[in-house]
Amino acid sequence: MIKTLITGMSAVCLSAAWGAEAPAAYGATPTPQQVDWQRLEYYGFVHLGLNTWTGREWGYGDEDPKLFNPTNFDADKIVKLFKDAGMKGLILTAKHHDGFCSWPTKTTEHNITKSPWKDGKGNLVAEFAKACKKQGIKFGIYISPWDRNHKDYAKPGYIKDYYEQIKELLTGYGPVFEIWFDGANGGDGYYGGTKESRTIPKDYYNFPQIVKNIRALQPNCIIWGAGSVGDARWGGSEAGHVGYPHWHTLSTENGESHAKGVPHGNRWVPAEGDTSIRSGWFWHERFNNSVKSPEKLLKVWLECVGRGANLILNVPPDRSGTIYPADAKSLLEFKSLRDRLYAKDYALGAKTEASNVRGKDKKFGPQNLIDNNIETYWTTDEGTENPSVELTFPKPVKFDVIRLREQIRLGQRVEEFKVENWDGDKWVEILKGGTIGNQAMLPLAEPVTSSKLRLTITKTPAVPCISELSLFLMPKAMPKPDIKRQGDEVSITAPEGSTIYYTTNNTDPTDKSAKYSKEIPMPHGGIIKARIIDAEGNLGPVDTLLVGLSKKNWKALGKNEEEKNNAKLAIDDDWATIWEAEKAGQKNPATITIEMDKPAVLGQFSYVPRQDGETKAITDQYKFETSQNGKDWAVVAEGEFSNIKASPDEQFVELKPIAKPVKFFRFTSKRALDSDAGTAAEISVYPAKKAQGHRKK
Numbered sequence: 001m002i003k004t005l006i007t008g009m010s011a012v013c014l015s016a017a018w019g020a021e022a023p024a025a026y027g028a029t030p031t032p033q034q035v036d037w038q039r040l041e042y043y044g045f046v047h048l049g050l051n052t053w054t055g056r057e058w059g060y061g062d063e064d065p066k067l068f069n070p071t072n073f074d075a076d077k078i079v080k081l082f083k084d085a086g087m088k089g090l091i092l093t094a095k096h097h098d099g100f101c102s103w104p105t106k107t108t109e110h111n112i113t114k115s116p117w118k119d120g121k122g123n124l125v126a127e128f129a130k131a132c133k134k135q136g137i138k139f140g141i142y143i144s145p146w147d148r149n150h151k152d153y154a155k156p157g158y159i160k161d162y163y164e165q166i167k168e169l170l171t172g173y174g175p176v177f178e179i180w181f182d183g184a185n186g187g188d189g190y191y192g193g194t195k196e197s198r199t200i201p202k203d204y205y206n207f208p209q210i211v212k213n214i215r216a217l218q219p220n221c222i223i224w225g226a227g228s229v230g231d232a233r234w235g236g237s238e239a240g241h242v243g244y245p246h247w248h249t250l251s252t253e254n255g256e257s258h259a260k261g262v263p264h265g266n267r268w269v270p271a272e273g274d275t276s277i278r279s280g281w282f283w284h285e286r287f288n289n290s291v292k293s294p295e296k297l298l299k300v301w302l303e304c305v306g307r308g309a310n311l312i313l314n315v316p317p318d319r320s321g322t323i324y325p326a327d328a329k330s331l332l333e334f335k336s337l338r339d340r341l342y343a344k345d346y347a348l349g350a351k352t353e354a355s356n357v358r359g360k361d362k363k364f365g366p367q368n369l370i371d372n373n374i375e376t377y378w379t380t381d382e383g384t385e386n387p388s389v390e391l392t393f394p395k396p397v398k399f400d401v402i403r404l405r406e407q408i409r410l411g412q413r414v415e416e417f418k419v420e421n422w423d424g425d426k427w428v429e430i431l432k433g434g435t436i437g438n439q440a441m442l443p444l445a446e447p448v449t450s451s452k453l454r455l456t457i458t459k460t461p462a463v464p465c466i467s468e469l470s471l472f473l474m475p476k477a478m479p480k481p482d483i484k485r486q487g488d489e490v491s492i493t494a495p496e497g498s499t500i501y502y503t504t505n506n507t508d509p510t511d512k513s514a515k516y517s518k519e520i521p522m523p524h525g526g527i528i529k530a531r532i533i534d535a536e537g538n539l540g541p542v543d544t545l546l547v548g549l550s551k552k553n554w555k556a557l558g559k560n561e562e563e564k565n566n567a568k569l570a571i572d573d574d575w576a577t578i579w580e581a582e583k584a585g586q587k588n589p590a591t592i593t594i595e596m597d598k599p600a601v602l603g604q605f606s607y608v609p610r611q612d613g614e615t616k617a618i619t620d621q622y623k624f625e626t627s628q629n630g631k632d633w634a635v636v637a638e639g640e641f642s643n644i645k646a647s648p649d650e651q652f653v654e655l656k657p658i659a660k661p662v663k664f665f666r667f668t669s670k671r672a673l674d675s676d677a678g679t680a681a682e683i684s685v686y687p688a689k690k691a692q693g694h695r696k697k
């Protein structure tokens with residue numbers, strides 16, 4: 001009896017000793033919370049606040065809380081939409097830069113109890129938290145460090161209140177999966193009525209302390225931003241995409257590394273790409289035509305989630321508190337595009353064979369790549385050179401997207417890999433990849449038909465631990481035409497053979513609308529919408545362009561030729577050429593003065609910041625004036641281009657009503673980013689009537 005027991009025990013021990021040992025972790029590794037978070041992939045952002053009513057992107061801090069009144073608001077409806085769209089959570093702007101708190105905080109009067117909504121008894125945070133819990137998606141909080149309302153901002157007094165606000169939010173509303181610390185700190189604001197510019201002292205917020213406080217209250221909450229001590233980082237652009245090759249690691253806090261991370265860095269700080277489904281983070285009527293198409297969103301998806309980052313997509317409610325129909329439609333169609341993309345994984349069912357398996361142990365074998373289990377992985381013996389796996393398909397498969405995943409619990413390793421297809425007598429490379437990490441879902445230029453495929457890991461500092469390999473086929477989507485203004489005319493281009501329909505009355509084109517055949521004259525501007533409709537009557541996505549007055553015969557004025565020639569670059573219909581005040585020896589306030597060919601009643605102007613990737617010298621405070629005779633000027637707009645550094649998009653500004661037609665306008669750069677002279681890639685003006693709509697670049 002005793003003998004059998006011993007034999008039984010040693011058998012157990014021996015089998016453990018025979019099995020190969022898992023590779024040791026490599027470099028920085030994620031916490032279990034970070035792994036869970038990285039697997040969420042996708043969640044929604046909700047910007048709703050006083051800006052929704054003022055039309056601003058950054059409130060100044062002096063807005064009246066009485067404006068806040070989303071009369072048809074229903075958190076359940078919004079949460080249901082997000083859930084139907086495949087989102088795993090929702091993050092709400094509990095407090096944006098304007099300082100307005102959308103919960104009844106005890107820290108400031110500038111809060112929702114002063115709003116007429118629900119007779120001052122409303123609590124936006126509570127309603128969203130409850131709806132998320134009820135419908136089983138996660139709830140998160142955005143709480144801006146910058147507070148343009150608080151009288152003590154940039155002084156010690158504010159910090160106490162700010163910490164208390166965080167505490168209120170983390171103790172009153174159940175689990176918070178992510179807390180968002182925006183990096184924007186613009187300087188000027190209302191600040192209790194002092195209306196001044198304030199600079200914060202170094203380490204003002206003391207993020208290490210904030211992190212400690214949060215961990216004590218909600219240890220599972222992912223801290224986004226927070227200087228160099230957070231759990232997750234910005235993806236580096238507000239267009240949603242992140243860089244590739246893509247690393248989940250950072251070494252030191254370094255602005256340049258947001259998009260791509262730092263190869264083999266010593267801190268695990270995975271990226272989250274953020275973008276809005278429409279122009280602006282808050283809902284504004286003027287952007288109702290700017291909603292991203294499902295195809296465009298799929299592109300963002302591939303360049304964000306497909307590179308291993310999480311995507312947070314902003315879908316902001318309008319003034320009624322509901323999601324605008326065009327936004328909701330695009331959001332759901334984007335979901336169905338993804339469903340089609342993921343509908344079939346063509347790698348499943350293949351026979352797998354590896355050049356090397358760690359300790360010849362089946363538990364590390366290549367079948368783990370296609371077992372639909374993200375935890376199991378293929379790995380090799382130490383020191384194996386260029387390990388590879390062959391997949392043989394029972395029947396040839398066709399695909400144009402390849403997705404790989406590493407077992408990130410053991411760290412991010414792979415730097416380069418390649419995929420080859422067997423063409424009958426030799427291997428042909430179809431993909432040269434960089435990093436893998438959480439996932440690398442890379443589109444091929446062309447669909448590939450394959451009976452045998454080979455993955456080779458060509459560069460890695462430690463044995464690869466690859467957990468999944470999938471093959472997908474991109475859903476066929478109808479392309480969007482491209483509308484362009486050229487001089488007096490508008491042209492529309494689309495892939496050859498497609499039929500384009502367009503309207504100029506701000507309605508979506510149908511097959512009853514005008515068919516496009518040649519340039520459309522539009523010297524006085526207007527709004528043009530176009531889409532492709534195929535032979536079966538399928539409707540493609542609509543492209544919209546708000547067309548300004550023709551600049552063809554405009555004159556740039558100036559003291560000398562240099563000034564004039566320089567200013568011309570802002571009215572040449574070319575976003576690549578830039579007016580640079582400094583080049584003509586001008587300093588802020590620097591001006592461009594334009595004489596139009598004909599007098600016009602203007603309703604709007606737009607400013608395109610430089611599009612060359614630089615942010616230096618982008619104008620962020622402006623003045624816009626008009627004149628009938630070029631001598632007497634009236635200021636018809638003045639303000640800031642909020643958030644232009646992070647989102648360098650075309651800015652549209654409505655003008656104070658102008659009674660009589662004007663022949664001249666003047667744009668003044670009052671302040672510019674990191675420079676004492678401004679720039680402009682393009683300035684346009686729009687007629688007063690129907691000054692509506694806009695599309696993002």
Ligand code: FUL
Pocket residue numbers: 057058182183184274281643646
């Ligand atoms: C930025 C902010 O300044 C924007 O207003 C917006 O909230 C965006 C998500 O983050 O940094």
Ligand code: CA
Pocket residue numbers: 569570571572573574575576577578579680681682
């Ligand atoms: Ca230009």
